[in-house]
Amino acid sequence: MKESYIRLIQYLLGIAIAILILIHLAIFTSFIGPGYELGLSWETVSERMSSPFYDIIYTLLLFALLTHGFIGIRNILFEYITGYRARIAVSWVIWTIYIIILIYGMLPIIAS
Amino acid sequence: METVKNVKFRIKRWIPEEGRFRVDTFEVPVFKGMTVLEGLIYIKENLDPSLAFRRSCRMATCGICGIIINGKPMLACATQILHLNSDVLTLEPLKNLPLVKDLVVDHTPFFEKQREIKPYIIREGGEEEYWNPSREYLQTPEEVEEYLQFSYCLTCALCYSACPITGTNPNYLGPQALMNAYRFIADSRDEGLLIRLDIVDSPDGCWGCHLAGSCSDACPKGVDPALAIQLLRRKIIERDLGYIKAVKGAPLAPPLPYVEEAKEVKPPKFTVRGAQKKIKEIMEKFVEQP
Structure with missing residues (x-):
């Protein structure tokens, strides 16, 4: 994949995260949700996770944050690891860890 | 030139034989308008002929005399010593380039x-x-x-x-x-x-x-x-995003008539007088052009 595509995805995910984080915060606070303390109670979270709307929001947020973060880590590592083959190896390691964490993060959403 | 003050040149010199830097200090009498490059030339001519640095045009055109002066990359020929407002100048070779000798780097x-x-x-x-x-x-x-x-x-x-x-x-x-x-x-x-x-x-x-x-x-x-x-x-x-594709470069200027005519003129054979005549004809046409 061209470097510019990766950077473009990074930019677009940055915008998406800004929107999703606002929704996420609004859910916890009294703008939409029941307030910060009550919003974090087991019953409220459980009820929220059974809603398909929140499932989609949290799946998107998880995907956007993880992808954005791992692209960022990749960029930082690429500044120190300059060899072509070493960079390919680093990419494989990074994206393997990314997929493992993505699946792990999806488990509560799938389970609900 | 009247000396305004003496300025110390602390020069961080790369010693290739030893693979390390050495700092030498020289005292240079500075006159108004004197550049760092002139200071280096003064040191080379009067104090240490072994000092190595690059220079050529002395007027910020060739760009070869770049060194680090008091921590900032600058052209030695375009930097006046008195403008730096310092009694001690620290000179180093440029960073991020292989060192050759003293202040000289490999570009x-x-x-x-x-x-x-x-x-x-x-x-x-x-x-x-x-x-x-x-x-x-x-x-x-x-x-x-x-x-x-x-x-x-x-x-x-x-x-x-x-x-x-x-x-x-x-x-x-x-x-x-x-x-x-x-x-x-x-x-x-x-x-x-x-x-x-x-x-x-x-x-x-x-x-x-x-x-x-x-x-x-x-x-x-x-x-x-x-x-x-x-x-x-x-x-x-x-x-x-598909907004730009291959670009078409600027067109060539239309041919100038007298240039084309000049191309058509065949060189005369073996006579200097004939050649002079043809050159005169071309020159006359050239002068006639607006």
Whole structure:
């Protein structure tokens, strides 16, 4: 994949995260949700996770944050690891860890 | 020249035989308007003939006398000692380049990276015109403005030395090469847009820049490489989104009639007088042109 595509995805995910984080915060606070303390109670979270709307929001947020973060880590590592083959190896390691964490993060959403 | 004051030159000299730096201090009598380069020449002529440094034009045109003066990359010939407001000057060789001796560095990696971005006008299918140019390309003053400031680059490598990314990633193209890539992309005569965008579209190309801006700060000619790198990124994203495709370069200027006529004139055979007559005819036609 061209470097510019990766950077473009990074930019677009940055915008998406800004929107999703606002929704996420609004859910916890009294703008939409029941307030910060009550919003974090087991019953409220459980009820929220059974809603398909929140499932989609949290799946998107998880995907956007993880992808954005791992692209960022990749960029930082690429500044120190300059060899072509070493960079390919680093990419494989990074994206393997990314997929493992993505699946792990999806488990509560799938389970609900 | 009347001496205004004495200034200490602390010179961090690279000793290649020992593989280490040595700091030597020299006291230089400074007159009004004296440059750092003149100070170095004074040291070489009067105090230590073994001091090595590069110089050529002495008027900020060749860009070879770049050194680090009091922590900042500058041209020694364009920096007046009294303007620095310091009684002690610390001079070092440029960073991010292989050291040769004392203040002399090897510019080879810098020029190799510049060569990578094809720093010349690329014309699709214009081989004949490229190697045997017959006419100039038409360009409006507005089109010249697009790249003018970037064409002031001296290739002095001060930006390369100031760049923190070049210091950490030796494969990074560097501000000068990237700026030069944009300089040719912005040139309306050029058709190598997509070729150059492919070259700079990499983690070691324009995406490696952290926007420190030290390159623009260091440039003695006021060129803004940091801006050029951002404009390159914009071009790449526009290409990816399909806004720009291959560009058509500026057309050639129409042939000038007297030039064409002059081409048709065959050289006279063996007579000097005949040749003089033909030359006179051509010159008369030339003068008649508006």
